[in-house]
Amino acid sequence: MGASQQLELADRLANLGTETAFAVSKAAAEWASAGNEVFPFHLGDIDLATPRNIVEAMRDAIDAGHTGYCAGAGIDPLRAALADDIGTARGLQFSPEHIAVQPGGKPVITKFIQTLMNRGDGVLFPNPGYPIYESQVEYFGGTPLPYGYSMTATGFEIDMARIEEQAPNARLLIYNNLQNPLGCESSREEMERIAELAVKHNLWVLSDEAYFEMRYSGSSTSIASLPGMSERTVILYTFSKRFAMTGWRLGCAAGPTPVIEAIARLNTNDESCTTHFIQHAGIAALRDPSGSIALLEELRRRRDATARGLADVPGIEFAVPEATFYLFPRVAEAMDCVGHTDVGEFATAALHETGMSFCTRHHFGRPLPREDDRFIRLAYSGIGEERIERGLQRFAEWIDKGAK
Numbered sequence: 001m002g003a004s005q006q007l008e009l010a011d012r013l014a015n016l017g018t019e020t021a022f023a024v025s026k027a028a029a030e031w032a033s034a035g036n037e038v039f040p041f042h043l044g045d046i047d048l049a050t051p052r053n054i055v056e057a058m059r060d061a062i063d064a065g066h067t068g069y070c071a072g073a074g075i076d077p078l079r080a081a082l083a084d085d086i087g088t089a090r091g092l093q094f095s096p097e098h099i100a101v102q103p104g105g106k107p108v109i110t111k112f113i114q115t116l117m118n119r120g121d122g123v124l125f126p127n128p129g130y131p132i133y134e135s136q137v138e139y140f141g142g143t144p145l146p147y148g149y150s151m152t153a154t155g156f157e158i159d160m161a162r163i164e165e166q167a168p169n170a171r172l173l174i175y176n177n178l179q180n181p182l183g184c185e186s187s188r189e190e191m192e193r194i195a196e197l198a199v200k201h202n203l204w205v206l207s208d209e210a211y212f213e214m215r216y217s218g219s220s221t222s223i224a225s226l227p228g229m230s231e232r233t234v235i236l237y238t239f240s241k242r243f244a245m246t247g248w249r250l251g252c253a254a255g256p257t258p259v260i261e262a263i264a265r266l267n268t269n270d271e272s273c274t275t276h277f278i279q280h281a282g283i284a285a286l287r288d289p290s291g292s293i294a295l296l297e298e299l300r301r302r303r304d305a306t307a308r309g310l311a312d313v314p315g316i317e318f319a320v321p322e323a324t325f326y327l328f329p330r331v332a333e334a335m336d337c338v339g340h341t342d343v344g345e346f347a348t349a350a351l352h353e354t355g356m357s358f359c360t361r362h363h364f365g366r367p368l369p370r371e372d373d374r375f376i377r378l379a380y381s382g383i384g385e386e387r388i389e390r391g392l393q394r395f396a397e398w399i400d401k402g403a404k
């Protein structure tokens with residue numbers, strides 16, 4: 001045999017990030033495999049069953065032979081149902097031509113960037129935020145322009161001064177209201193200020209609305225519904241959270257027709273089409289969304305249990321969000337109690353001492369200069385109420401012991 005060829009991967013892969021939360025999953029699984037109990041607060045998956053009508057619709061679609069290719073932009077009945085559902089909830093007029101069906105919500109991020117960003121263009125995105133924003137901007141050669149948040153008595157607010165400073169150098173703005181990992185929501189005033197900046201600087205906006213329906217009180221507002229925004233905004237919609245369909249991989253991009261047509265061309269090049277029979281399940285979900293009500297009620301109970309448990313932990317500061325399924329507490333004083341200065345080391349110690357598995361601020365983008373990074377994210381979507389209580393009790397006992 002001849003000499004083996006040296007593997008040289010494409011240079012651009014050096015700019016491709018990942019979801020480092022999966023590394024936390026690996027560490028938790030290894031700790032559990034050694035016979036230890038783990039309380040999984042780390043991954044924003046949902047351990048609740050997909051509503052029965054959706055599952056039955058998928059089976060019926062398979063039996064009916066919907067197992068082949070279909071249109072790259074999605075089947076017409078689903079595009080029509082999505083246009084009606086998204087438009088009605090946001091006070092917007094959408095037709096099927098404004099919808100490009102996707103295999104999940106995440107592809108919308110990639111295709112929005114590919115469609116509207118040239119190499120070197122500036123892209124504003126939230127940090128802490130969903131790490132795929134930063135990854136995709138850098139992978140496709142954009143200029144990252146992260147903006148941060150500051151903690152308040154009621155949650156978090158966007159560093160508007162940072163956005164205002166960087167907006168003249170940007171072409172795109174990624175905005176995630178009902179935010180992962182912070183769980184926070186913009187005030188009306190904050191959203192209006194962001195919209196005004198987008199119009200002033202002629203920015204295209206990706207509005208990541210994965211958690212639009214995942215709220216326990218009040219109602220959600222889309223930035224696309226504000227003056228001057230519908231013509232410059234692409235909405236990321238996903239079935240993953242609302243209908244407990246994370247593994248089904250179904251979502252869509254909703255926005256101006258020329259952009260949607262370009263995204264549909266990318267569909268054809270990337271995956272041909274979203275799985276045909278899964279799209280029929282999506283139609284059933286939108287026609288009868290009643291199953292999502294029980295899901296939300298269970299998540300509310302888990303949120304309340306998590307908040308009660310955290311309140312008993314010394315040295316923890318947090319706000320209780322009205323949406324998403326995350327809490328993002330500041331743990332600086334708790335870390336001091338157990339002798340840790342590095343939040344990653346603190347998380348590892350918590351796993352080994354208590355079984356609590358969670359992500360830290362560092363899993364959601366590179367910390368900004370002079371930022372307090374001593375925060376953790378607790379996701380309660382994949383752990384039941386009784387285990388939430390036991391895990392947080394152990395966590396509180398560990399911190400309390402160190403404080404004495």
